[in-house]
Amino acid sequence: MIKSPLFFSPSLPFSKPRAKPLLSSFSAKSQMGPQTLLEFMSRPQSDSISIGDDLAILVTHLQSACKRISSVVSSPFGSEFGRSLAAGGDGPVSDSGRDKPKPLDLVSNDIILSSLRSSGKVAVMASEEDGEPVWLTDNGPFVVVTDPLDGSRNIDASIPTGTIFGIYSRLSELDHLPVEEKAQLNSLQRGTRLLAAGYVLYSSATILCISFGSGTHAFTLDHSTGEFVLTHPTIRIPPRGQIYSVNDARYFDWPDGLRQYIDTIRQGKGKFPKKYSARYICSLVADLHRTLMYGGVVMNPRDHLRLVYEANPLSFLVEHAGGRGSDGKTRILSIQPVKLHQRLPLFMGSSEDMHELESYDNIQQKVNPGYEV
Numbered sequence: 001m002i003k004s005p006l007f008f009s010p011s012l013p014f015s016k017p018r019a020k021p022l023l024s025s026f027s028a029k030s031q032m033g034p035q036t037l038l039e040f041m042s043r044p045q046s047d048s049i050s051i052g053d054d055l056a057i058l059v060t061h062l063q064s065a066c067k068r069i070s071s072v073v074s075s076p077f078g079s080e081f082g083r084s085l086a087a088g089g090d091g092p093v094s095d096s097g098r099d100k101p102k103p104l105d106l107v108s109n110d111i112i113l114s115s116l117r118s119s120g121k122v123a124v125m126a127s128e129e130d131g132e133p134v135w136l137t138d139n140g141p142f143v144v145v146t147d148p149l150d151g152s153r154n155i156d157a158s159i160p161t162g163t164i165f166g167i168y169s170r171l172s173e174l175d176h177l178p179v180e181e182k183a184q185l186n187s188l189q190r191g192t193r194l195l196a197a198g199y200v201l202y203s204s205a206t207i208l209c210i211s212f213g214s215g216t217h218a219f220t221l222d223h224s225t226g227e228f229v230l231t232h233p234t235i236r237i238p239p240r241g242q243i244y245s246v247n248d249a250r251y252f253d254w255p256d257g258l259r260q261y262i263d264t265i266r267q268g269k270g271k272f273p274k275k276y277s278a279r280y281i282c283s284l285v286a287d288l289h290r291t292l293m294y295g296g297v298v299m300n301p302r303d304h305l306r307l308v309y310e311a312n313p314l315s316f317l318v319e320h321a322g323g324r325g326s327d328g329k330t331r332i333l334s335i336q337p338v339k340l341h342q343r344l345p346l347f348m349g350s351s352e353d354m355h356e357l358e359s360y361d362n363i364q365q366k367v368n369p370g371y372e373v
């Protein structure tokens, strides 16, 4: 049974979540209305997987953090508003080859960090916004990897953005190591070890998509109650789509294999004899969400996206929806990370489309002239 309170008070200005005391109170089937995320977590996922109280508490804190981020990104007062909500405000970030962060990235990072800290369940958080992982508490059972606000380069144009997260068990066999070392090693676990992963899409709707290792499920934020409610149970990505998603202004920097693949499916000459359409938002969570719904492939063929907190959590979701995530040669989840901000090409999508794409062999873009937009 859960002993600690499930909700910390996010004091949202526009919608107040109805605080409910304990996860155990959700174990009975909801009598009215759609199933909330809390109710969902109180049920066994499958014969082999049930979500323990500790993990449910952590996810509850994470979803509260994402509701706050949702308010921040949609606020007319922008980052000033976000700054006042965030626990620690912004601050200097060391550059270890990462892109220059925008203010709302930092605000979102602070919100996530503060929610993980107050959950009491997280030993270490590794974020896109921090040069090194942050150690939180020695006996926290979990490790969280996150990109707090992906796609923020487009935020001034109100393009959808997203939070990405992955949850691992803390490796207790490393407990004796110095803090910096165990923080690093805990954060560099292979994707196959993920316990859960998810994203939150901030778009016309705020959607939390999550997998605990048995199916991928999406919940939509009901602004009238402040609850995420189950709207897309057990998502199955269609085995074939008719959409490819890539920044094809880079066509002339692509290797032959990728060009041939795109040329072929555009003309309807691939294994699926229909002409494909292109869709590219340039916001990874939004492009992936559409791909999960409609099928097809979403890709960034150059070494740009990060293995630990982008490719792994998203590939976990795709695999549990019946699709595939790859770097063009290797299954993403099987790659051993060697550094926190490691970048790689990323291809995800419908199983048959991915199979066809990977059969072209030479699809990873090695040329990178340093694009400015």
Ligand SMILES: O=P(O)(O)OC[C@H]1O[C@](O)(COP(=O)(O)O)[C@@H](O)[C@@H]1O
Residues within 6 Å of the ligand: 099, 150, 151, 152, 153, 247, 282, 283, 284, 285, 287, 300, 302, 304, 371, 373
């Ligand atoms: O410039 P490209 O290669 O099209 O990359 C776009 C991708 O970069 C991202 O913006 C992430 O990169 P940043 O973290 O540098 O913003 C994704 O959301 C998007 O899919």
